[in-house]
Amino acid sequence: MNYFSSDFKLGILGGGQLGKMLLADTRKFDIQTYVLDPSEEAPSRIACNKFFQGNLMDFDTVYNFGKNVDVLTFEIELVNIEALEKLESEGVKVFPSPKTLRGIQNKGKQKDFYVENNIPTAPHKRFKDLKDLKIEVENAAVSLPFVWKSAEFGYDGNGVKVVRSVSDLENLPNVECIAEEMVPFKNELAVIVVRNPKGEIKTYPVVEMEFHPEANQVEYVICPARIDEKVAEKARAIALNVSEKFNHVGLLAVEMFQTKDDEILVNEVAPRPHNSGHYSIEASYTSQFENHLRAILDLPLGNTDSKVAGIMVNLVGEEGFSGQVVYENIEEILAIDGVTPHIYGKRETRPFRKMGHVTIVNEDITKARKIAEEVKKLIRVISK
Amino acid sequence: MNYFSSDFKLGILGGGQLGKMLLADTRKFDIQTYVLDPSEEAPSRIACNKFFQGNLMDFDTVYNFGKNVDVLTFEIELVNIEALEKLESEGVKVFPSPKTLRGIQNKGKQKDFYVENNIPTAPHKRFKDLKDLKIEVENAAVSLPFVWKSAEFGYDGNGVKVVRSVSDLENLPNVECIAEEMVPFKNELAVIVVRNPKGEIKTYPVVEMEFHPEANQVEYVICPARIDEKVAEKARAIALNVSEKFNHVGLLAVEMFQTKDDEILVNEVAPRPHNSGHYSIEASYTSQFENHLRAILDLPLGNTDSKVAGIMVNLVGEEGFSGQVVYENIEEILAIDGVTPHIYGKRETRPFRKMGHVTIVNEDITKARKIAEEVKKLIRVISK
Incomplete structure (x- = not known):
């Protein structure tokens, strides 16, 4: 495959600072890039070959964007995985693969993966929502303190909280989550x-x-x-x-x-x-x-x-x-x-x-x- | 002056590889750039904020481009200096200055500058055209071999020739030039x-x-x-x-x-x-x-x-x-x-x-x- 100064196109989902810094290297190698981001002011709107504005979680938007490129990557995990899967099945190379991304996007699944593969990680329990977690805490099946993590959509400190008392649970969102043992x-x-x-x-x-x-x-x-x-x-x-x-x-x-x-x-x-x-x-x-x-x-x-x-x-x-x-x-x-x-x-x-x-x-x-x-x-x- | 993520604009005359590599740093610092180049396929057409296609030697093109920026620079010497001078007189910062550029653009003047400033350089003579040079060579006032250099518009090996015999002068252009002593x-x-x-x-x-x-x-x-x-x-x-x-x-x-x-x-x-x-x-x-x-x-x-x-x-x-x-x-x-x-x-x-x-x-x-x-x-x- 000839990537350099050719018709080859790399698609990047997300146009934030990570995408922007990646573009410095696509420019250095003169590799064509298409970027999709919801914001018209995305840092990557400059230095790509073509910029598309659109929702990264919308199936059609991601699918239609991906159909125009040869290799597709992402700079943010919060993208529509179903669209990636369909694109991959139709011959677009998607790296990292949607399968890997699925195993990572949900923190509960990610933790289970470590346990299944004997990768050392702090002990955890998964809960389908906050209500279930509260019941276990009340029954002392989960002991305080512990680290609460939202299973999905956590980013940069959102979606993580140290729970030291029952009252710390009050303001948490009622979403799928994990409770992780606090390890010094x-x-x-x-x-x-x-x-x-x-x-x-x-x-x-x-x-x-x-x-x-x-x-x-x-x-x-x-x-x-x-x-x-x-x-x-x-x-x-x-x-x-x-x-x-x-x-x-x-x-x-x-x-x-x-x-x-x-x-x-x-x-x-x-x-x-x-x-x-x-x-x-x-x-x-x-x-x-x-x-x-x-x-x-x-x-x-x-x-x-x-x-x-x-x-x-x-x-x-x-x-x-x-x-x-x-x-x-x-x-x-x-x-x-x-x-x-x-x-x-x-x-x-x-x-x-x-x-x-x-x-x-x-x-x-x-x-x-x-x-x-x-x-x-x-x-x-x-x-x- | 606030250059970073601001309304400040840097103008770059020339959109070749030098401009392109400069843009990697304007992107890193998020400094706005306008680029002017004659080719619609210029390497710098990407990664600048605005690209303008036009002749770098044309007064109006350079002047009108320069009026839109706060600081103006160039990645090639072959630009309209009169336009730079007018822009400078009207308050646009032009670096390097048109005055410096004038002293450099003409190789005859550049050589004279070294002599006037006691900067060591190979001995040279200036000629207004090839005809004058030929007369001096015939009169043995310039001795063979020597290095012929076109006074203007030389680039990447064009405009430079080692003259070992009178016949080497035959195919040279009839332009202002210098003859420089060959120094081992x-x-x-x-x-x-x-x-x-x-x-x-x-x-x-x-x-x-x-x-x-x-x-x-x-x-x-x-x-x-x-x-x-x-x-x-x-x-x-x-x-x-x-x-x-x-x-x-x-x-x-x-x-x-x-x-x-x-x-x-x-x-x-x-x-x-x-x-x-x-x-x-x-x-x-x-x-x-x-x-x-x-x-x-x-x-x-x-x-x-x-x-x-x-x-x-x-x-x-x-x-x-x-x-x-x-x-x-x-x-x-x-x-x-x-x-x-x-x-x-x-x-x-x-x-x-x-x-x-x-x-x-x-x-x-x-x-x-x-x-x-x-x-x-x-x-x-x-x-x-």
């Missing part, structure tokens, strides 16, 4: 795996994640994670296993907990480029986006090693500001060596909205960490 | 300088260039140049001086000769991103394109150091092939660690047309050099 952990880690249809597979180094205490969004991603080499090896091995068991094609971001006694438990996966891999644009030999593209096109995978240490700081909208965005002190951070801001192209900011990220690279990870704090203190995403 | 040299080097309006200035490391013997186009660019550190320091100091003397804003690529006795002579300059800096996308902390953008927007300049060694191989159309392009063996080179192809997005190939480039990065420059040869042997730009 030292670190939240992630490993990005890339795998192509031939079965060639590679992992990126283990990264360490720090979450913002209120917004439950990642605040720093540190590559490589400052953990014991043996723990890192274990994490990479588990991530490889997860990708292979899912028969996954493309990127799979595997989020994990490192427990107090250095066990690795898989938390959840994302079948797409992931926030925990953004550092790779500046730090890695091959960015996660380029490797996603290579994988879904069944091209040889690129080197996932790092050239230098990388730290990523998310730029989220400051509390108390809504409206046309201003990046306060961006010139100050640009003056620091090894600092690269990525601005996603959303004109309107609002509290905790993901507006961009900043990558800090340095040969010395300790220096990078100090600079990351400096960057974090300086820059603010506010409104005019 | 060991190496062709280049240093890219970046300078912003505040006067902040940085140089990239010295690179070594190897030319294709027939096409007179650069075949390999090697960073860092494998030369003595003292020679490299001298080359960087001279390049800094050239940029400052021109009062240049933006990127200035300074091409130089290293003579047999380790003198540095300035050959010529290009006031824009340059083929000799493409390696910087993968190898440098800040690519030449990002630094051009930072410079013309008067932002702090990025670190010009390298993370790893980089070698660039140009992808030019193979002799004997014209028509819809095919990149033979591109999958084979993608399988090699540290290899990144850049495909410019030209659908039609023809002999020696610049179709793309490949960057090879490695911690070890000797390994990178070996891989570059392997890449060069494998990949061929042919037609269907």
Whole structure:
């Protein structure tokens, strides 16, 4: 197949920042892209070959879009899977496959999958709705505290809540959910795996994640994670296993907990480029986006090693500001060596909205960490 | 000035591969861009915010385009300078300035500038046309051999010829020209300088260039140049001086000769991103394109150091092939660690047309050099 400067067309469902960063690589390789997104202001509306506005959950919209492309991928899991299945049955290559996506989209199914495949994960129970969960809690069949997770449509901290008392259950939505045992952990880690249809597979180094205490969004991603080499090896091995068991094609971001006694438990996966891999644009030999593209096109995978240490700081909208965005002190951070801001192209900011990220690279990870704090203190995403 | 996700508009004259690679960084920073190019198939037609088709040498076209933007730059020197001057007088920021461009566009003036400013360069004489040059050659006032250069519109090996005998003058165009003394040299080097309006200035490391013997186009660019550190320091100091003397804003690529006795002579300059800096996308902390953008927007300049060694191989159309392009063996080179192809997005190939480039990065420059040869042997730009 000739992808480069040819009539070949790649379709991308979703036109957010992940799609936008993927487009940097389709432009580099001159691969034609069609993008579908509900918003006419989607960050990916620029730099694709054709932009289509439409609902990603609507069968006809996704099906009709997919009929025009040769390979179809997505940058968000919340897409109409039935349309993907029909497209696949009609010969469109869909990567990751709808079958994999089905196993991931529902967190209950995803957890069952880990158990069935002997992949270490925190113990869980599935419930068809909140009512059923409440009954079990009352009967003490589920003991407090635990982590409640909505089975579907959770994203960026929505759909996850620590339940410490019965009253914490009151304001939760009455949807399919899971209750997960709370496991004390030292670190939240992630490993990005890339795998192509031939079965060639590679992992990126283990990264360490720090979450913002209120917004439950990642605040720093540190590559490589400052953990014991043996723990890192274990994490990479588990991530490889997860990708292979899912028969996954493309990127799979595997989020994990490192427990107090250095066990690795898989938390959840994302079948797409992931926030925990953004550092790779500046730090890695091959960015996660380029490797996603290579994988879904069944091209040889690129080197996932790092050239230098990388730290990523998310730029989220400051509390108390809504409206046309201003990046306060961006010139100050640009003056620091090894600092690269990525601005996603959303004109309107609002509290905790993901507006961009900043990558800090340095040969010395300790220096990078100090600079990351400096960057974090300086820059603010506010409104005019 | 707020450039990021704002109403600010950057205009770019020329929509070729240099513009295309610059757009990767305007997208990263979400800076709005307008592009003007004569071809409706220009590589930059995608990823800008608005594309305009028109003649870059036409006063009205350039003037009307420029009136719509806040800052204007160019990726090719062959633009209507009068229009730039009028725009500048009316408050549009034009970087590099039309004044600098005037001093560079005419190679006779450029050479005189070096002499006036005590910048080392090979001795030259200027002629208003070929007829005048012939008279001087006949009178032995210019001695053979020498290098003939067209004063204007030379590009990529056109407009340059080594004249070894009187008969070599026969097929040259009757245009303003210079005759330059042939200086035996060991190496062709280049240093890219970046300078912003505040006067902040940085140089990239010295690179070594190897030319294709027939096409007179650069075949390999090697960073860092494998030369003595003292020679490299001298080359960087001279390049800094050239940029400052021109009062240049933006990127200035300074091409130089290293003579047999380790003198540095300035050959010529290009006031824009340059083929000799493409390696910087993968190898440098800040690519030449990002630094051009930072410079013309008067932002702090990025670190010009390298993370790893980089070698660039140009992808030019193979002799004997014209028509819809095919990149033979591109999958084979993608399988090699540290290899990144850049495909410019030209659908039609023809002999020696610049179709793309490949960057090879490695911690070890000797390994990178070996891989570059392997890449060069494998990949061929042919037609269907």
